[in-house]
Amino acid sequence: MSSAPLGTPGRLRLMAVHAHPDDESSKGAGTTARYAAEGVEVLVVTCTGGERGDVLNPAFEVPPGHEFETLAGKRAVRRLEMAAAASALGVRQHWLGFVDSGLPEGDPLPPLPQDAFARVPVEVAAAPVVEAVRRFRPHVLTTYDPSGGYPHPDHVYTHTVSMEAWRAAGDPARYVVDGGAPPWTPLKLYYNHGFSLARLRAVHEAMEGLGLESPFGDWIESRAAREIPERQVTTRVTVADYFGQRDAALVAHASQIDPTGFFFAVPRDVEADVWPWEEYELAASRVPVEPEEDDLFAGVRGTQEAR
Numbered sequence: 001m002s003s004a005p006l007g008t009p010g011r012l013r014l015m016a017v018h019a020h021p022d023d024e025s026s027k028g029a030g031t032t033a034r035y036a037a038e039g040v041e042v043l044v045v046t047c048t049g050g051e052r053g054d055v056l057n058p059a060f061e062v063p064p065g066h067e068f069e070t071l072a073g074k075r076a077v078r079r080l081e082m083a084a085a086a087s088a089l090g091v092r093q094h095w096l097g098f099v100d101s102g103l104p105e106g107d108p109l110p111p112l113p114q115d116a117f118a119r120v121p122v123e124v125a126a127a128p129v130v131e132a133v134r135r136f137r138p139h140v141l142t143t144y145d146p147s148g149g150y151p152h153p154d155h156v157y158t159h160t161v162s163m164e165a166w167r168a169a170g171d172p173a174r175y176v177v178d179g180g181a182p183p184w185t186p187l188k189l190y191y192n193h194g195f196s197l198a199r200l201r202a203v204h205e206a207m208e209g210l211g212l213e214s215p216f217g218d219w220i221e222s223r224a225a226r227e228i229p230e231r232q233v234t235t236r237v238t239v240a241d242y243f244g245q246r247d248a249a250l251v252a253h254a255s256q257i258d259p260t261g262f263f264f265a266v267p268r269d270v271e272a273d274v275w276p277w278e279e280y281e282l283a284a285s286r287v288p289v290e291p292e293e294d295d296l297f298a299g300v301r302g303t304q305e306a307r
């Protein structure tokens with residue numbers, strides 16, 4: 001596994017930690033595209049290779065010279081897709097090299113495979129995240145909430161290792177590696193909230209109002225029925241100008257994203273009108289903050305660029 005990229009001194013830096021290739025395109029993609037366009041240095045860190053994903057796009061064709069049957073074959077194809085997505089977003093990307101745990105199904109649930117990311121001990125799984133933080137030196141870190149935001153073991157574990165890195169990367173006594181980068185303390189930590197009930201409802205109502213079929217009807221009902229408390233949203237980043245880049249990144253994940261499917265069911269002018277934001281929950285901060293924000297770098301900007 002190659003080393004994580006070094007951050008550039010004098011620039012604001014954002015690191016987004018994700019479970020699988022394609023998560024960076026379906027969660028917070030507009031935000032990373034926007035900050036990159038505005039001169040922030042953005043690094044997407046991908047914990048696993050997505051080796052246990054199924055083909056989710058009926059029109060997917062395996063690229064010439066590749067196969068999509070073995071873990072190694074899927075990993076190789078998904079690396080190609082990820083490179084195209086990162087290019088569409090204008091961001092850098094770094095693989096941690098862990099193996100996709102797969103989404104266990106059945107009752108009772110089967111055990112996770114031996115090589116699964118979610119079975120790797122925390123101090124082993126977090127070590128390369130700590131290393132990436134120390135080398136890239138992000139001011140802001142994004143990850144998932146404790147539920148994973150989606151009940152996939154890799155998403156839950158991505159939260160776990162990100163929190164460990166948030167706590168440990170600045171501590172010179174932890175994760176000591178010969179020749180390793182010096183400690184670095186990120187200043188703000190966010191959870192991605194791409195699918196708040198408020199968003200689902202707003203878009204759903206707008207679609208119905210226009211006589212269009214909403215993709216969110218059943219989802220809203222099941223979410224409301226589960227009565228899971230909604231996570232807090234502290235921060236809305238306006239990204240409508242970056243929907244095009246986000247969509248290009250999604251489509252780049254050709255094995256996973258159906259360009260006529262769910263992610264494209266809402267006309268973009270409707271989305272821009274009703275919900276031009278991506279939402280976040282400020283989970284922790286080491287700088288003073290306001291209760292509501294429209295910028296992940298609020299409280300950081302103007303003070304930290306030189307670090």
Ligand SMILES: [Zn+2]
Nearest residue numbers: 019020023152
């Ligand atoms: Zn995922």
